[in-house]
Amino acid sequence: MKGYNKVMLIGRLAADPELRQTTTGRSVASFALAVHRQSVKEPNNADFHQVVAWSKLADFCSRILKKGMTVFITGKLVKHSYEGKNGKQFATEVILQDVNILTWKGRESVVEDPADDDIEEVEVSGDELSATILA
Numbered sequence: 001m002k003g004y005n006k007v008m009l010i011g012r013l014a015a016d017p018e019l020r021q022t023t024t025g026r027s028v029a030s031f032a033l034a035v036h037r038q039s040v041k042e043p044n045n046a047d048f049h050q051v052v053a054w055s056k057l058a059d060f061c062s063r064i065l066k067k068g069m070t071v072f073i074t075g076k077l078v079k080h081s082y083e084g085k086n087g088k089q090f091a092t093e094v095i096l097q098d099v100n101i102l103t104w105k106g107r108e109s110v111v112e113d114p115a116d117d118d119i120e121e122v123e124v125s126g127d128e129l130s131a132t133i134l135a
Helices: 055-064
Strands: 007-013 018-021 027-039 045-054 070-084 087-103 119-125 128-134
Touching: 007 045, 018 055, 045 055, 045 070, 045 128, 055 087
Parallel strands: 045 087
Antiparallel strands: 007 027, 007 070, 018 027, 027 045, 070 087, 119 128
C-alpha cells in the first residue's frame, strides 16, 4: 500500500523568510508559520511549524512574503535528525509545494481584488513560478 503525505495549513508568518544558497547554488528559504489552535482553555495558543521552500519558490517567498502575512500553504512533512548541542536532535518540517497569500502585509482582511495591489495573478507551484503584473 502506498502512503500519502500532504499538509495544508493556514497561518501567519512569524518572521520574514530567510533565504540561503546551498553549496551548489540552489536557493532555499525557511520561515516559521504560526497556526492558531482553537481551544477553550487556551484561546490565544498557536502551533509553530517550520516551512522550507526550494529553488524559484524559495526566491518568491523571500521576495514577497513578510512577517504577519496570512497564507494558505500545502506541502509534505519531512522528518530528519542532526547533531545538536545536546546530542542527536530531531526536526519535522513542511516542504512547501504551493502558497496562496490571503492577506498582504499591513492588510486586515483577505485580498478580494488583486488589482488593488497591481498584481493580477501569481501562481507558484514547486519549482514553477508565474506572475501576471498589471502595468
